[in-house]
Amino acid sequence: MAGAGQRRSGRTRTTGGTQRRRASRPTEEGLIPLLAAIARDVDRVVQRPPTRTSVRTKYQVVALLVREERARVKSDPDLSLAKREEELKRLDGLATILAKIAARDTSLLALLADDARVSESARTYKATVLRSAGRDVPDEPEPPAPVAVAPESDKRVVPQSAIAHRLANPFLAPDFGVAQERRAAAPRRLASWELLDTLFRSFERDAPGARACMDLPEPTALTATATRVPLGRELMPHQAQLVTAAARGHRTFLLADEPGLGKTAQALIAAQAADAYPLLVVVPNVVKTNWAHEVELWTPHRRATVVHGDGDQVDAFADVVIVNYDILDRHVGWFGDLGFKGMVLDEAHFIKNKGSQRSQHVLALSERIRQRTARPLLMALTGTPLINDIEDFRAIWQFLGWIDDDKPLGGLMTALEDTGLIPTDGGWYAAARTAVVDQGIVRRRKVDVAADIPARRVADLPVELDGPLGRSIRAAETALAARMVESYRRATAGREASPEDGIDLDLARRIAAAELKDSSSKRKGENVFEMVRKIGQAKAGLAADYAVQLARNVGKVVFFAKHVDVMDQAEQIFADRGIRYASIRGDQTAKARAQNIKAFTEDPEVQVVVCSLMAAGVGLNLQVASNLILAELSWTDAEQTQAIDRIHRIGQSEPVTAWRIIAAQTIDAKIAELIDSKSGLAAQALDGVAIEEGESSADVQLDALVALLTDALEAEGLH
Incomplete structure (x- = not known):
């Protein structure tokens, strides 16, 4: 490809080893030179991250057209063999440029997948490039319809607890505010405009001083029963701001704080402030146990249940139901009938592919909740920066009820109407961005709230160990405890002791010390060190x-x-x-x-x-x-x-x-x-x-074994 291997300075090396400036020549015409120029522009921009959505669109369009042009060249009967080889060689040069760009930003590789989503803006830009190259623009096939969520699925289950809940609550009280909410969302002046694309582009444009976070109220003293935190725990000021907003009636949040700023606590106390129970929490598997732990810490008077597998042990009467994305398809049926008043998505970017079954189930559930509750609490939690890949937030905005497949909804449409602007007005993009942010985008970085948090x-992060390795670890722990309990039994056999005497802690420590010494001398077999190693492997x-x-x-x-x-x-x-x-x-x-x-x-x-x-x-x-x-x-x-x-x-x-x-x-x-x-x-x-002086690893190892022994003795009622 002409110019593909040349330096951007425009210089070429001569046979004598010196450099001279290449003579200017007329701009080459045709599709391939145009694609090469666009690719070089993308290459320059990608070297200065982050890569904006408009640049990603250009990259995807070039890749699509290279793929289509290669197929055309190979099948064109009018091309001579020499011409075909020349064209394919030029396309190979373009493909090399694209590969180098992807090596700089590996996230671009996702745009090359066969099932990668082609946005409306990408389709429009592709047509523009083809016209600029003098090519006819073929009719684009309609994008594939979203994967429908079947009313019944072979995978779906209804746990016995869910059946009991349905029998105990045969009718859910209607919320007459739902119809009023939907009537208030009808567009007026902007009804004939295509608005979604402009909303996404408003986040791509340079906007000096633009807010990435909605205006949050000053935190109030959270002493009301609905917002009170347990004794011994305290919300940081930035957390209390969001909870105060929920207490004052805000109900949809895209909470994009950086990891480490306590998004889980904010969501749980906000649910308490909004009385959004029962609450459905959808999370990645790795943090499922942690969410149950956080419910116990922040809202101890609320009961949480974690859904595993087919939900045989689930408590459908719990206040907070926690499920991971991977098994949501099994439970979406009875979830839709339970009457949730709130829903939280953790790591909400998991639903960025709207065509996936996972996303469709999440969107169907949020729509079901909005149909039954006029103002449910809907929260999407993600640490992904808002200015990157804004198209990925389309599904999240739809989950929150801000948009549907075609247009803004409810409060967002009202806010856009209230601007008095239309998309061709100069101030539209800034106003549109502000309108979206005010719907509930909350983004704080560590450096923004450094004064709130420890240095x-x-x-x-508690996790549950599933599978054969997890079961073997629990079995080994049970066997270790049983071995020490048996030693305790033998040592206390024949003693006359009353229940008031309790566990002989001195004896327990001697038994644990003997086990520790024995474990240290073992090279193989089950012992405390091997068990801890297996736990590390499982984690x-x-x-x-x-x-x-x-x-x-x-x-x-x-x-x-x-x-x-x-x-x-x-x-x-x-x-x-x-x-x-x-x-x-x-x-x-x-x-x-x-x-x-x-x-x-x-x-x-x-x-x-x-x-x-x-x-x-x-x-x-x-x-x-x-x-x-x-x-x-x-x-x-x-x-x-x-x-x-x-x-x-x-x-x-x-x-x-x-x-x-x-x-x-x-x-x-x-x-x-x-x-x-x-x-x-x-x-x-x-x-x-x-750090305490004299602390040693042996102290912790010994005390861990003592705790394991005493817990087992208490469970068996032995003293």
């Missing part, structure tokens, strides 16, 4: 999944693990998800270590560094990141703190969050509790807390 903190995939979410939402992430197999598993997941990573391990040479550190700290495309807790716990400066994953627990707080100090250092400009992945209902949770109690952590805030 560094640990946030626990690896979940921890890596969460690291992927963080990397895509906020940028660079540091991933710490103790064992090589856990690091290997995480790195494989990153590779499979298209996440570039660096690795710091104990068996590396000094040169390899330095290269990996440089790659993470200097290459914007390297999003994750996978670190050995022992090899990278000291002597590293990784403050280019402000988020850290602790995939496996340390035996001491000192090791944990040393890991966090790799990013909480001089030069760190943002508050640091360490996400600690904890296997719920296992010894892992007890170890985390013991580490915190020994280090004096309060509410997981680390600032100003000194």
Whole structure:
């Protein structure tokens, strides 16, 4: 392709090794030269991220036209063999340019997929390019209709608890405000305009000083019963602002705060303020258990139930029903009939593909809720920046009831009417952007609310271990506890003791110490160290999944693990998800270590560094990141703190969050509790807390076994 391999300066190398400026020549005509010029423009822009939606549209259109032109050239009977080869060679050059662009921004690869969505703006731009190249514009086929949600599905289930709920509540009281809400949304002056495309483009245009967050009220004293937080817990000012808005009647939120700013707590207290019960919460599997944990922490008087599999153990009478996206299709039927008054989507960008079954089920449920409740609480939680890939938010806006497939709805349409403008007016885009933001977009970054949050903190993320490995871990823990209980029984046999004497803690410690010593000497078999290692292996995939979410939402992430197999598993997941990573391990040479550190700290495309807790716990400066994953627990707080100090250092400009992945209902949770109690952590805030002198890993190991033994004794009623 002419000009494809030349430098952008316009110079070419002569045979004598000197350079001279290429003589100007008339602009080449035709489709391929035009596509090459557009591709070079895209290449220049992509080198200065972020890549805007308009640029992504150009990239996709060039790729589509290259694909179509290649098919045309191959099948054109009027082309000579030489001409066909020449045209294909030029198209190969264009494809090379596109590949290099995608290497700079790997998210562009999604636009090349066979099922990638082609937006209306992309179709329009494609027609413009074809006309500019002197080509006829063929009639575009109608875009495929959204995947319909079948009224009945072979996968759908109705748990026994849901049947009992239906029998106990055969009729749901009608909400007569629904019809009034829908009547008020009828468009007037703007009825004949195509508005959705202009709304999306309003977020692509340069808008100095434009707000990315709705105006939030000053936080009020949250003392009313509806908004009161439990004793010992306190909302930060930025969290209280959103809750105050909900308490004053705002009901739809696109909550796009960065991870670490407490979106879960905001959603739960907002639901309490809006009395949005029963509340449906749809989440990724990795955080399902954490949501149940957060309900207990922030709204302890509300009952939560987590839906697993076919929902055999679900409590349909609970206040908060938590389900993961992967099994939503099984339960969408009875969910639609339960009478939810609120719905929360965590990691809401999971529904960005409107044609997917997952998105269609979510949209159908939100529509069902709006049909039954005039002003339900609808919240979409995501840390993805709002200015990137704005088309991806189409499904989220529809979930919130701001738009449908064709037009703005309700309050958004009213706000656009109230501007007094039409899309051809100069101030339309700024006014349209403001109207959308005021519907409920809330976006705060760590640096924006740095005064509200600790400079560094640990946030626990409980996860459930499913599958054979999870079952084997629980079985091993039960066997270990039973072994120690049997030792306790033998030691106390023949004693005359009354129930008031309680458990002999001194004896329990001696039994635990013996077990610990025995475990240390074992090379194989089930023991506490092997069990903890298996827990790390079982958590690896979940921890890596969460690291992927963080990397895509906020940028660079540091991933710490103790064992090589856990690091290997995480790195494989990153590779499979298209996440570039660096690795710091104990068996590396000094040169390899330095290269990996440089790659993470200097290459914007390297999003994750996978670190050995022992090899990278000291002597590293990784403050280019402000988020850290602790995939496996340390035996001491000192090791944990040393890991966090790799990013909480001089030069760190943002508050640091360490996400600690904890296997719920296992010894892992007890170890985390013991580490915190020994280090004096309060509410997981680390600032100003000194590490206790003399703390050792053996202390935590021993106390964990003592706790396991005493819990088993109490469960069996033994003393």
